[in-house]
Amino acid sequence: MLSTAPHLPLELYDKIISELHSNTDSDTLKSLALSCRSLVTPSQKLLFSHIILRSPHTKCCSRMAQFGGTSSAFKILLELSPHISHNVRFLAIFDDPHRSLSESDEMSCPIHLTTNWFPHDEDLHFCLSAVQKLEAFTFTYASTSVPEPPSWDEVSPTLVCAIRRLLQLPSLIYVDLQHSPILSLLKGTGSTIKHLVMHRVYANPVIEASLTPIIPPPTYLESLCIEEFCQMDVLVPILLGLGESYRTISLYKLKKLPVTLEVNQSLIKVHQNLQRILEECKDSLQEFILAPSIDVIASPMNAVSFIDRFREPLDLSILKSLKQFITYLEFSNSIDGIYDSMPWFINLLRCGCADYPSLANITCYLDINYKTRNGRYHFVMARNSGLST
Incomplete structure (x- = not known):
């Protein structure tokens, strides 16, 4: 690695890095970061700004293997370079056993079709706890038996608390909950969230009863997207704070x-x-x-x-x-x-x-x-x- 950068204006370096990032040319961006120490920091800010965590079994699935990584790989990276966690602005967690597969993929990867990896992941809690400056969070947790909501009986309380902590980060402004039963976690969201998207969300009285009550300042949403199969009878009282002594969402x-x-x-x-x-x-x-x-x-x-x-x-x-x-x-x-x-x-x-x-x-x-x-x-x-x- 070169100790100094070639004699070019700093604005030109920023333009090159931004152009490579916008064109999703991550390989060239990594090579550029390795070529000069002064380019490591600005390159890492873009390379690790968007993190997608998926099932380790999706390596058998051609469509899913094109993006994202596993929590175990991300944990190793964070242990070697803890400062990278401060670069994460967007975090997506996908645990969807119903991704469309080809026949060959379906035969070679049967465990992906029957098992949710999220409740059993041992490294995910570490990864979620390390993120400090998150701005956007997407979470998909689908059931293996459509159309039933996924079960949270096997999800550890520490993992639930880690997700709840993310929802309370002061930097968070966008939340997307897909196929998720964690409507009750909305009661603990941070006051900075401006945009909320919900796809097929459900209530879970067991999880809600196990959570420690938090009374944050109200969250004043600027946009709210309600997708199909949301339980309106459950959703509306939570959004309007009916039956509660305080409002967390306005x-x-x-x-x-x-x-x-x-x-x-x-x-x-x-x-x-x-x-x-x-x-x-x-x-x-x-x-x-x-x-x-x-x-x-x-x-x-x-x-x-x-x-x-x-x-x-x-x-x-x-x-x-x-x-x-x-x-x-x-x-x-x-x-x-x-x-x-x-x-x-x-x-x-x-x-x-x-x-x-x-x-x-x-x-x-x-x-x-x-x-x-x-x-x-x-x-x-x-x-x-x-x-x-």
Whole structure:
């Protein structure tokens, strides 16, 4: 390794390093760091800013082997160079046994399809405890038996506490919980979190009862993304602090709200819960994205009643600062779903967009995918309407 750098302006070094990082050319960036001591620190800041931890069994899976590393390898690196932990800004943990595999991968890696590595990992706690300046955290913990939520019975209390500590870091601003049963951990989030994404999250009373109560300052979210299969009956009380003596999450400053809902009981009941969220952010919300996913013909369980088709509890007129409304309607298996859902959709637009002073743009996406006698027909239509204010 050279002791000094070639005589070039420092701005040029920064530009070269940034360009290599933006082009994901990590091999060249590593070589550059090894060529000169003065380039080691700026190179490491970019090389270790994003860390992805995955199952050690994914080495057999061609798609997963292209990114990420194991916690054991990351632990060895941290033990040799502890200062690297301060460079980590984004951390992702993937424990998803349902990654799509080829037949050869499935035969060569059966343990990956039946076992979650996260509860049994012995090095993950060390890695999580070392991170101090994290800004974004993504966590995916899926079940081996769809659609049941994953079990936390085998997860050690120390590992749960390590995840909870991450959620309380003062530097953390973005959290993405995917296929996760740790809704109760939201009660211990730090006050600096601004963006929260939730995919198929669940409540876990056992974990919640074992946690030491923490009363931090309230977290004022700026964006909240609710994806499909979130239990709204459980989620809404946690977000609104119902039944609690304090609020840890506040929606009063929320500006963006994308929501994807699966109608599994009553359209009215699901939208009533969503309306409670809208009432919390009625003075601040500027962008509302709604994907109802009403496929009323796909399954009797998802059927929308005749009364529900014409009654709509969502009242967009209360949103005083709303500037953009985007909605997605998706139909499959039968074209009749359009007829069944259109009264609900028209009612929503009529109630929400009439005499709206702040709304400047409405975008509607219509996705039709159904099978005909001659094959499968797929039709996508987008309609963007600019409104005069």
